Amino acid sequence: MAFLSYQPLSIDTLLELDAHPECGGLALFVGTVRDEHLGRKVAGLAYTAHEGVASRLIGEIEQRTREKFGVPYCRIQHRLGKLAIGDLAIACVVRAPHRAEAFEACRWAVDAVKHGVPVWKEEFYADGSSAFVEGCCIRDDFDDDPTHHHRHPHQDFKTA
Template sequence: MNGTSDLPRIQDQPLQLEPLLAWGTHPECGGLALFAGTVRDHHDAKPVLSLAYTAYAPLAEKQIRDIERAVAAKHGVPYLRVVHRVGALAIGEVAIYCVARAPHRAEAFAACKEAVDRTKHEVPIWKEEFYADGSSAFVEGCCIRPDAEAEAAPHPHAHAHHHQEAHEHRHG
């Protein structure tokens, strides 16, 4: 692929943006989109002191690379990389970077958004928040597929519809 193909997608040290931006010039690309997700100081009106991400790294690595390939192909993006931090993070630290280079901004933005959304909902990475009152909780919605509610729906046709969408999603 390129010089950052061997860059670990799951990292336990502070994330570095430079390696993601430095590879190649991509003269065919006029658009570069970047997303940085940082740790905020609140969730649902509760003060957050810090958080911790845990992951099953071998599977998370594979799934992020699969997402990169699928999203890059879908949007015609020559370069797409996602890296995610695990371990303890303080307020303001970067938890995820996504960089997309594309011929135009629209494709770069779309690829960046989809790659981040899919990483948050499909990759086995769990987020635990630690609150000012001494409690902690795993955040619902992290590592849960967006169509998970459809599987639980009691309607007899919901599963068949969900299965078809999931099949198209994976192979489309």
């Protein structure tokens, strides 16, 4: 299964429900395209990526998530190309013996993708303008930046 897709994402292919009967917890995060950002009406957006590097890093994040949290299953997909309001942009599924590990691992994996994978989001606004969204950056030191509002999910995960 590809980590990046120009086609609509399918949650069903990520679930793999019967593959891990020892797991009682399944955490699923799906990020969708919203119609507003910082007070501006969003009409749609486009994701672009350094595809080779992004695919490799998402695979490494899945593996690191399994190791770090002791979970047998972690799958992540990120959409590329033009997306409409409501479209699925990212999906992450983690299966674990218990819900606490599943929730924690899923959050960590999504944060690691957001902070460490070269995927860029351009928003298209209702007024006809567009802009690349300044999001989380690929830096190992951003915890020291007081303007950065996200915790560093991969302090022990290096992207290089």
